[in-house]
Amino acid sequence: MASTARVKEILSWYPSDNAGVKTNLSRLLNTGRLAGTGKLVILPVDQGFEHGPDRSFGPNPPAFDPDYHYQLAVEAGCNAYAAPLGFLEATAGKFAGEVPLILKLNNSDLLEEVEPRSAITSSVKDAVRLGCTAVGYTIYPGSKERNATFQDLRDIIREAKEYGLPTVLWAYPRGSGIPKTSEQAVDVIAYAAQISAQMGAHVIKVKPPNATVHTKEAKAVYEKAGTKLETLADRVRVVTRAAFNGHRIVIFSGGEAKDTASVLEDVKQIAAGGGFGSIMGRNSFQRPKADAIQLLSQVMEAFASK
Amino acid sequence: MASTARVKEILSWYPSDNAGVKTNLSRLLNTGRLAGTGKLVILPVDQGFEHGPDRSFGPNPPAFDPDYHYQLAVEAGCNAYAAPLGFLEATAGKFAGEVPLILKLNNSDLLEEVEPRSAITSSVKDAVRLGCTAVGYTIYPGSKERNATFQDLRDIIREAKEYGLPTVLWAYPRGSGIPKTSEQAVDVIAYAAQISAQMGAHVIKVKPPNATVHTKEAKAVYEKAGTKLETLADRVRVVTRAAFNGHRIVIFSGGEAKDTASVLEDVKQIAAGGGFGSIMGRNSFQRPKADAIQLLSQVMEAFASK
Amino acid sequence: MASTARVKEILSWYPSDNAGVKTNLSRLLNTGRLAGTGKLVILPVDQGFEHGPDRSFGPNPPAFDPDYHYQLAVEAGCNAYAAPLGFLEATAGKFAGEVPLILKLNNSDLLEEVEPRSAITSSVKDAVRLGCTAVGYTIYPGSKERNATFQDLRDIIREAKEYGLPTVLWAYPRGSGIPKTSEQAVDVIAYAAQISAQMGAHVIKVKPPNATVHTKEAKAVYEKAGTKLETLADRVRVVTRAAFNGHRIVIFSGGEAKDTASVLEDVKQIAAGGGFGSIMGRNSFQRPKADAIQLLSQVMEAFASK
């Protein structure tokens, strides 16, 4: 499909990238029910690895099957489906191209708690071999393992670019430098978004920021400028501003499974604040498939109407 | 031999793998007395390294000889024989192709107890040079050394695929994150199977799960869904479900040497629960050869009859 | 433009470098309002990463936009603009060559305090791909991480030379070996300049030295020789002398944002003491653009008149 003016505008924010990366970015933006709007809804399914299989898929047992998620992403009209190697190995060669795939290159599990740093579990070349449209990677700003994680990311972004693949970055502030209560503080989430953008991420995924302000320096700046932080929309504005004044694609996760009304209210706030979309895992695959498709459809409408 | 419908079905679960990997998977499935059934009985002999030679082979001294194990695997009609480099160096060039070989690429010994992480003792290229059909590797989910171990595995799986070799993963939850009493907890074993599948293992080897449930989250899910955990068969069902809804080959170890009736009872439960087979070391090579062949034969019958 | 006698003299201090490196050094020296004078004023903008976006750009919100800084450097007539990967990705391909770029290859953030060592966040090849004129790198003499940092620098300088790129080194004494009160001690800054020059840096950036003397050995030498340390100019003389008797380009940072008069007084002292220029971030981009251009203009005049 021909790119819309909005998609062309978004692509113009990446002037130093090669044609391959821009082509795959446009594939993400030109797929599914939100194609052409500049908004994205992505289905991520790494919880089997990150939280364990029973806890993740037990509430909706068909979700134990890799096919289930690929098909859910297609049927719901998502822009992309993101998962670790195993789930993509089990489906990419079978369905071959029905939805853009994002290979999550690193993962953690809950069987041992260490200073946050995910293990690298697959490679850029795996993503190429599986026909993926982008690679995904998780960083934990605030972790003592920062340097190693950032340096691995640097190598991944560089290699991915060589294959024309953009990088989607999951940025979760966490670790010994950040108290639990500040992990979603608005200034911390904004800082994480800035780091992600400076590292060269093409798409940045953060958690919805809350009204906590972690650092006194940011607090002083907000107060002096009269920055509004009351609503989620206000705070999403602060975060997208931190991502190159809105010139990087920032999407927000849904967090823990919750009721439909709450999910939709969050989404509307995110859209109102200038967020580029949502990435919604547990709220999708832990419901019966028909319910999930309906919810995702409502989420997409919320973004499309902005 | 032409592949049976069941073997073809199993191979269809690996749609993204190249023809070389699928060919070697089919060799594993089309060898020995269980050829074509989709079930496997594998002889593994790494205990000389892992537990020490006298303790492992002293009870049946002919087992000190590398030839003994290769020949036992052939005579018993096993699907494959798995061992560290030295045992395969001593036999592969002599017998040359009488049974599929799995080269165990990493090993631990008991002379020093460290946070669980096996040393890499051989390479994918060694497996190729020795004519092996697959490579084997051990992970310890729950160990603080998780990241390094997973990342080495990632490189190994990738390199093995380039040579058309599938990967058999030994997954033992163990380490500072997991109390001794939870090492065979059903949810922990299921989690280990999920991690293994997500990492891209083709065949997954776990210990038989017991009725312990380690995490409250899994407990809640089991209770809500009324998941049965009483029999070993019940629990094997939970574990194979965690391995992509039964679409990855999961086999179970026998554990410590014990009497024949107990071994066979376990095997029947494993078969009833949907397990794909057994991997049986000490219960095989610590008996006189004739007894071992008889026991393995009974085990194979138990699986064949399912 | 033809190089002036002064530029030719400066280039003669780098007799072992290849023509590519000398060409790019001459580009730095032959650009902007100070072209040909042998002096440099550089705009560095890594504070979004190093201190956080709100704290850095909140005081002057247009500065959230990557375009802002590139254009500020051009309009103010700076010799170069230095920034991390993301800011250069967002502008290099759009403006393409309006001002020499320096890619900062490593960065720290404030979300976790570790023994000082910046993460490598981009590469020499990125600098080449983005059309940069030099690479930048930060070392922390006094840190326990010294060896790893120095060795990474070694590799970077070597690779940069292969591509004809000079290296600009940010040298901040900091870490468990140096008390906070000695971080800008004149002998410590001089030592950092010497290390930088011996490592092969082409341009060295240090903080303005204060009158503290950290080591008794340096104190004895200063006293015996009657070395003057009273004014900033005196101390700048000690520092440039430590950089190969003035035969390496040493520039000074402005430090925290402060009032115009203070900034200009510092600059005059630096110029009087033989400093080659200033690198001025927060004092530039945290003011309204017109004010920043005016200040930078005054700074440049101070250097040009020397």
Added chain:
Amino acid sequence: MASTARVKEILSWYPSDNAGVKTNLSRLLNTGRLAGTGKLVILPVDQGFEHGPDRSFGPNPPAFDPDYHYQLAVEAGCNAYAAPLGFLEATAGKFAGEVPLILKLNNSDLLEEVEPRSAITSSVKDAVRLGCTAVGYTIYPGSKERNATFQDLRDIIREAKEYGLPTVLWAYPRGSGIPKTSEQAVDVIAYAAQISAQMGAHVIKVKPPNATVHTKEAKAVYEKAGTKLETLADRVRVVTRAAFNGHRIVIFSGGEAKDTASVLEDVKQIAAGGGFGSIMGRNSFQRPKADAIQLLSQVMEAFASK
């Protein structure tokens, strides 16, 4: 010379090795006074590095000279001479081929006590360049540094095979996992021999086992089977059995310098127990040369007569 039946039998135990490795193994077996017998006496001189020069060579000062040892090995009719890089650099190009050389690739010194792990001090390519017949390497089973040491060994064995060089492994159980009193326990030495063989060593060098049994599991096995451990010959039998039922070449060190009668008694026991030979450093080079040649001659006779 044509290989004897015994040499051919020994070579048959390495069926997976290439012709180059077998050729060099046959060179070791077909050199010196024991040529063709399947027995080996090797002169190792790494004590200058491992214990210090004065302590090692002071008792017989001509031994400070590298030429001395090479010539001693030739004149005594040893199968091979093993030493670190420096000693071989100083002699290999001068004498060129008068005796097979084994380059010791790693070494420790006594100036600092760390958890046992030798530094890699030369490479397989050095061995090739110096015309060596084999490479040597030391492992310390029981050390916390096990994994790194084993993994380096793995790479070395693989690279050595590519050049047709067999690997001689010095296996010394030592480290925080093993009390001093168990370092020569028979079950521990047997375990070290097994590990060495499983890692792919072609020749294994251990210390003579004493009658201590370190693990209760081995003790139980020995008692149940009535394994004799009284004489050194008995214990050598247990150790060679652990090395693939006698199908790997296992040689024994002499240990500290002692009187001739004790040395010869040990050697006779080793020969009686099925040991393949001795490696004798201090007992050789700390005597006057004529005495050393006489002793080595008696040692060789003891092995030849078996």
Added chain:
Amino acid sequence: MASTARVKEILSWYPSDNAGVKTNLSRLLNTGRLAGTGKLVILPVDQGFEHGPDRSFGPNPPAFDPDYHYQLAVEAGCNAYAAPLGFLEATAGKFAGEVPLILKLNNSDLLEEVEPRSAITSSVKDAVRLGCTAVGYTIYPGSKERNATFQDLRDIIREAKEYGLPTVLWAYPRGSGIPKTSEQAVDVIAYAAQISAQMGAHVIKVKPPNATVHTKEAKAVYEKAGTKLETLADRVRVVTRAAFNGHRIVIFSGGEAKDTASVLEDVKQIAAGGGFGSIMGRNSFQRPKADAIQLLSQVMEAFASK
């Protein structure tokens, strides 16, 4: 110039080295006022990095200039000039071949005290690019960082040989394994010389040994053999003996700056004991140039007259 008989004899001690290495060794031996004598006086200037610039060059300010040292080495008729990368970058391309250069590949600074291990600050390829005649490297026997340092050295020696460059090794026993008072103990210095020779160094630089004996084993050997240790000449004899019975080039440093008479007395003792020369930094460049040239001239005479 044609090599003298003595130079030919010295070169004969390196029979396994390629022609390139021997050619560069002969350049070191055939340069300056001591050309052809088999003796060497080298000017080393790494103190700016190792001790700081003011402390090192402040006593004689012209020494802040890189040109100063290169010219001092030429005018004094030294065999070679050794320095870190920066000093050689600043001069090698300007003077081009007036004196053999030795690039010091690793360096430490005093801003942080860590277990002794120098950072690698330049490479063999830098030495080649700068037209150097040899590379230099520092080891600290006795440091817990021994293994990493030795292994880096191994790689450097190997790479240097490929380019025909000999290696000059600075061996300073130091670290947690050695009390301060034993750092120049004669047995410890002898041990360091042995390690250096075994690692493959072509030229070994140690500090002058004092009469302390650190280990009881060496003490016993010295006493039994009646080894004389009273004079520096006696002790130099013990050290050169430890370096392959005098068949490796061992040179001695002067240590801290001191008066001319003391320097010359040391040098005469070193020469009398069979030392191959001196390496003299602070005693050279901290005096006025004319004085330094006179002193070096006297030092050379002392060696030439032996």
